[in-house]
Amino acid sequence: MNILAFGEAMLRFTVADKMMLEQNNHLTVSTVGTGVNLLSSLSHFGYDTALLTVLPNNPIGKMAASDLRKLGISDKKLIFDGRSMGSFFVELGHGPRPERVTYQDRLSSSFCEFNVNGYNFEKALAGVDVVHICGIALSLTKNTREAALALAKQAHENDKVVCFDFNYRVSLNEENSHEVMKKRYQEMLQYTDIVFGSRRDLTDLLDYPKSDDQELFQQFCKDYQISFFAGSKRLFKDDKKYFEGFIYHSGKIYESAPRDLNILDRIGSGDAFASGVLTGLFEKWDFEDTLKFAIANSVLAQASMNDSPIFTEEDVFNYIDSQGNNDLIR
Numbered sequence: 001m002n003i004l005a006f007g008e009a010m011l012r013f014t015v016a017d018k019m020m021l022e023q024n025n026h027l028t029v030s031t032v033g034t035g036v037n038l039l040s041s042l043s044h045f046g047y048d049t050a051l052l053t054v055l056p057n058n059p060i061g062k063m064a065a066s067d068l069r070k071l072g073i074s075d076k077k078l079i080f081d082g083r084s085m086g087s088f089f090v091e092l093g094h095g096p097r098p099e100r101v102t103y104q105d106r107l108s109s110s111f112c113e114f115n116v117n118g119y120n121f122e123k124a125l126a127g128v129d130v131v132h133i134c135g136i137a138l139s140l141t142k143n144t145r146e147a148a149l150a151l152a153k154q155a156h157e158n159d160k161v162v163c164f165d166f167n168y169r170v171s172l173n174e175e176n177s178h179e180v181m182k183k184r185y186q187e188m189l190q191y192t193d194i195v196f197g198s199r200r201d202l203t204d205l206l207d208y209p210k211s212d213d214q215e216l217f218q219q220f221c222k223d224y225q226i227s228f229f230a231g232s233k234r235l236f237k238d239d240k241k242y243f244e245g246f247i248y249h250s251g252k253i254y255e256s257a258p259r260d261l262n263i264l265d266r267i268g269s270g271d272a273f274a275s276g277v278l279t280g281l282f283e284k285w286d287f288e289d290t291l292k293f294a295i296a297n298s299v300l301a302q303a304s305m306n307d308s309p310i311f312t313e314e315d316v317f318n319y320i321d322s323q324g325n326n327d328l329i330r
Contacts, residue, residue, distance in 0.1 A: 001282050002048040002127055004077065005035030006151050007134035008111045008144070009053045009064055011087040012307065018092045021102070027089075031067035032307035034134040034167060037268045040308035041275035041297065043072030047282070050074035052124050052151070054114040056083045061110070071308055077124050082110030092265060099266060107141060116146040121154045130278070131155040132163040138184045139172040149188060156191040164188060165274060166197035168205055182206060189224040194281070196274050198231045217248040228281065232273040232298065234261075243302070245273055245295055247287050256291035259299045259324075268307030272298040275309065276316070296320050 010033050016026040039049040051073050055061035057080040064085065065075045086106025093099035106112065125131070137148035155162050166185070173181055182205060189195070202208045202220050209216075217229055232245035235258055242258035276297040280290025296316050301309040318326060 001129050002050075003039065003042055003130045003132065004050050004052055004124065004128040005039050005132040005134075006052045006148060007033055007035035007137055008086060008106070008109070008140070009033045009036055009051065009055060009068070010106065011060070011064070011085050012090060013087060014090045014305070015092065018094050020091050021089055030306050030308070031064040032268070034136065034165060034271055035132060036068065036071070036073065037271035037308045038132055038275050039073045040071040040310060041272055042278065044310050044312050045275070045279050046313070048074070050077045052077045052119075054079045054081055054111040056085055056110045057081055058083055060085055071310070079114065079118065081114055081118070084109050086111070090267065093263070101267065112141045112144055114147075115143055116150055119147055119151070121151050124151075125155055125158055125160060128160060130161045130163060132165070133188070134165050135167040135185070135188070136169065136172065138188060139169060139176065139181070145184060152188055152191040161194065162192045163194040163278065164192040164196070165270075166195070166201040166205070168201055189226070192224065192226060194228045194230075194278070195226050196230055196270070196277075198233065213253055217253060218251060221248060230274070230277045232270055232295070243269070243295060243299055245277075245291055247277065247291060249287070254287035254291060256295045259295050261299060261302055263302045265305050266302050268309065269298045269302050271307070272301035272309045292320055
């Protein structure tokens, strides 16, 4: 199985020692992003992965490419152009203090400024089985939106499986009207087979009536001929945090049992869940086992540092089999 992801790669600067940005001058840098996170996990599960993105043609871009190779992601489809990458700072949470993300300017990045005509999508899709596209590309610039839609259309016409993650962020769309964003997502969805999102994406962005999940998911999948719709969410009960997920397919909702969380770094949790779901679909596991695996992968990811999961299938199954009670592996 060969998976191609299209999307933005960003530099993440993490403040050391769980301190706040004003308290510490020490930062660690890593290359992350929805596509990066998803492919990192899938590469550690044994799949061939490649990222289609644009990195700056300078030492920053070369460093980012090196980071991708370390994660097991092929650099063969990277494009080097321009001079900048989007970035953000992460202050880890502790106790009652939440984790905080502060973004730097991302709209002037090489990825955001690269013209759609510079891509060779036919070449990029050669040998690819599954294409993953992050919905954030629909919110950034005209260039990223046109590229995401062109790739999805080309992949669909080439009979590739197209996977799409809503990833709708209100903060990225302050200058885009609701109707504009709704139309962009509706255009993208006509090319998709597997979609990751939430109930809120359907009701608040696509304006579906607020019916029960069964009726809502069924109508959504029927309207866009989507094979699988999946998502995850957090629960808070008795001062404890839990994580759970669902898969909708062929008229039925499959739901996981909630898993309790011990969070070190929660960023990228949805990407870890998505990679687990895709693995189950690729391997044709039943939906119960697929959800167990996806939730476990995300729980482990949230108990580790950085966005990009690096757990193997053995790690995830060990967690499942031990019910999370194995605190030492020799």
